[in-house]
Amino acid sequence: MSSRDLEGYRSGGPAQLTDVLERVLDKGIVVAGDIQINLLDIELLTVKIRLLIASADKAKEMGIDWWQSDPFLSGSNGRGELDKRLRAIEEKVGLPTSDEES
Amino acid sequence: MNAEGWYLYGVVEAGAPVAMDGEPAVELVTEGRLAGITSRVSLEEFDEAALVERLGDAVWLEENIRRHEQVLERVLASTTVLPCRFCTVYRTEADLRQFLSERQDALSSALAEVAGRVELGVKAFVDRERFAAGGAQENDRIRELTAQAAQSQAAQSQGGRAYLESRRLERLVGDERARFGQEAASELHRRLLDNAERGVLLDLQRPELSGRDEEMVLNSAYLVSDRPGFERELTALARELSERGLELELTGPWPPYNFVSEELRA
Numbered sequence: 001m002s003s004r005d006l007e008g009y010r011s012g013g014p015a016q017l018t019d020v021l022e023r024v025l026d027k028g029i030v031v032a033g034d035i036q037i038n039l040l041d042i043e044l045l046t047v048k049i050r051l052l053i054a055s056a057d058k059a060k061e062m063g064i065d066w067w068q069s070d071p072f073l074s075g076s077n078g079r080g081e082l083d084k085r086l087r088a089i090e091e092k093v094g095l096p097t098s099d100e101e102s
Numbered sequence: 103m104n105a106e107g108w109y110l111y112g113v114v115e116a117g118a119p120v121a122m123d124g125e126p127a128v129e130l131v132t133e134g135r136l137a138g139i140t141s142r143v144s145l146e147e148f149d150e151a152a153l154v155e156r157l158g159d160a161v162w163l164e165e166n167i168r169r170h171e172q173v174l175e176r177v178l179a180s181t182t183v184l185p186c187r188f189c190t191v192y193r194t195e196a197d198l199r200q201f202l203s204e205r206q207d208a209l210s211s212a213l214a215e216v217a218g219r220v221e222l223g224v225k226a227f228v229d230r231e232r233f234a235a236g237g238a239q240e241n242d243r244i245r246e247l248t249a250q251a252a253q254s255q256a257a258q259s260q261g262g263r264a265y266l267e268s269r270r271l272e273r274l275v276g277d278e279r280a281r282f283g284q285e286a287a288s289e290l291h292r293r294l295l296d297n298a299e300r301g302v303l304l305d306l307q308r309p310e311l312s313g314r315d316e317e318m319v320l321n322s323a324y325l326v327s328d329r330p331g332f333e334r335e336l337t338a339l340a341r342e343l344s345e346r347g348l349e350l351e352l353t354g355p356w357p358p359y360n361f362v363s364e365e366l367r368a
Contacts, residue, residue: 007333007336007337007340008337008340008341008344008350009336009337009340009349009350009351009352010349010350010351010352011351011352011353015171015353016312016313016353017164017167017168018307018311018312018313019223019353020167020168020171021167022304022305023171023185023356023359023360024167024170024171024185024187024188024359025167025187025188026187026359027185027187027359027360027362027367028112028184028185028186028187028188028357028359028362028367029112029113029184029185029186029187029190029209029212029362029366029367030186030187030190030366030367031110031186031187031190031201
């Protein structure tokens with residue numbers, strides 16, 4: 001019988017990343033250090049990264065796919081750039097552009 | 103080109119026993135009554151501009167966040183440590199020393215507040231099926247409807263009425279579950295606070311974050327000096343509430359992230 005059955009609660013497993021994130025990103029001493037991520041960014045990031053790491057696929061199924069259009073997370077070659085190129089090609093071949101369709 | 107900075111994980115009392123065998127990269131920088139737990143990092147990787155990009159890289163982030171936590175846990179095993187927020191970096195050793203000496207008093211009193219204590223995390227979940235079979239049956243109306251549903255099922259009646267009744271039962275059980283979850287959470291927090299120096303409520307995590315299907319009803323952290331006593335109370339609570347559908351999870355010991363004084367957090 002594992003200790004968990006004896007005690008009646010779960011414990012002792014490796015720390016869940018979400019629990020670590022919740023502490024390491026949000027809490028602890030905040031230093032007016034030389035290099036620092038400013039507080040607003042951290043709060044925004046925590047929410048985003050938790051979701052991203054926890055389960056990008058699951059979140060996507062639920063229709064939460066902000067990171068694909070967020071240049072901050074998808075890098076500078078995010079969807080904005082892709083969309084622009086797509087529209088340019090569509091115009092060139094004389095198709096109605098994606099924008100007009102929707 | 104390859105400029106180095108100082109990454110600060112946390113602060114301990116000067117002379118505290120810190121065994122970092124197998125962690126050659128971690129150094130103690132002692133200044134007055136305090137010592138910083140540090141390691142040298144490349145500023146190319148950790149400078150502000152680079153950092154913003156890194157933070158979008160989930161792999162880099164997970165690796166470095168885990169490392170931050172692991173270093174602090176090693177320290178926590180032998181002494182009290184004040185944890186810094188992720189990515190606290192100084193450009194020079196002089197800047198780091200200046201911080202330690204300028205904030206000496208605030209840091210020392212924050213250390214004294216948490217000395218000999220650890221942070222423990224508690225999460226509580228309600229299991230839908232076990233609640234429907236357990237806690238929900240304490241409600242008379244639910245018991246009645248459950249019996250009726252069992253009868254209809256036995257008689258294999260599939261009419262509209264049986265359907266409506268099963269929907270009504272479902273809704274009632276859902277309401278009861280919400281009520282039970284709230285009551286259990288406040289009872290848990292109250293009794294765990296009695297066995298801790300301090301306690302805080304944290305944000306509830308949705309299933310995609312908690313990694314569990316059950317609904318989270320409590321996410322909290324406690325600053326604890328009597329760990330066996332706290333765990334005994336948790337065992338008692340688990341025994342009292344588990345049949346009704348409650349599940350408990352204990353995490354830690356953590357460095358006291360949630361109990362660093364306000365002054366040092368702002």
